[in-house]
Amino acid sequence: MLKFLLGILIVLLPLTQDVKMVKTKVTDDITLMLPKDFYAMTPEDIAQRYPSVRKPIGAYTNDDRLMDVSIKESATQWKEEDIELAAEFFKSSIFNLYDKVEMNHESIEEINGRKFAVFEFDSRIEGENNELQNRQAVRKYNYVEYLVSGGKTLVFSVQCPANMKDTYKETAHAIMNSVKVK
Numbered sequence: 001m002l003k004f005l006l007g008i009l010i011v012l013l014p015l016t017q018d019v020k021m022v023k024t025k026v027t028d029d030i031t032l033m034l035p036k037d038f039y040a041m042t043p044e045d046i047a048q049r050y051p052s053v054r055k056p057i058g059a060y061t062n063d064d065r066l067m068d069v070s071i072k073e074s075a076t077q078w079k080e081e082d083i084e085l086a087a088e089f090f091k092s093s094i095f096n097l098y099d100k101v102e103m104n105h106e107s108i109e110e111i112n113g114r115k116f117a118v119f120e121f122d123s124r125i126e127g128e129n130n131e132l133q134n135r136q137a138v139r140k141y142n143y144v145e146y147l148v149s150g151g152k153t154l155v156f157s158v159q160c161p162a163n164m165k166d167t168y169k170e171t172a173h174a175i176m177n178s179v180k181v182k
Helices: 002-016 041-049 080-097 162-176
Strands: 021-025 030-035 057-062 069-074 101-113 113-126 139-151 152-161
Touching: 030 069, 030 162, 041 057, 080 101, 080 113, 080 139, 113 162, 139 162, 152 162
Parallel strands: none
Antiparallel strands: 021 030, 057 069, 069 152, 101 113, 113 139, 139 152
């Protein structure tokens, strides 16, 4: 029994340790804190993980490639004082992007002196069933913040597999609460 309890302790101990964070400069105007083991994605990683006409301003991952952080500029243009109205549109776009969304938290929050629309949710994209391929559904934990500033919208996103949510949730909150935009 003692060996069993020690085994569980050894497995759970890394999950309870504080993650060492380092300040990361994304652009001259954007910084955030990332776990020490995170690094910028290669152009190939970005093309594979974020296939879009607009590539991210910054994209980061860790060695196990389970948790990603990205910063994008959206094509939408809002005024800063319209953040509450814009948040409704952002929420709608989240629900349109995935097959299923379970919204865990949504709010307008002040982070480092700026108002962000914040959404924390679990998403699901159904797999495709055909004779050549049988994909499983993709489930993710997502933490997304939208900042309307200077006529543009910045989108900050943290994402990991849904089954790793408990492992990465605290780190996701730390990253997103560290975002600074000049």
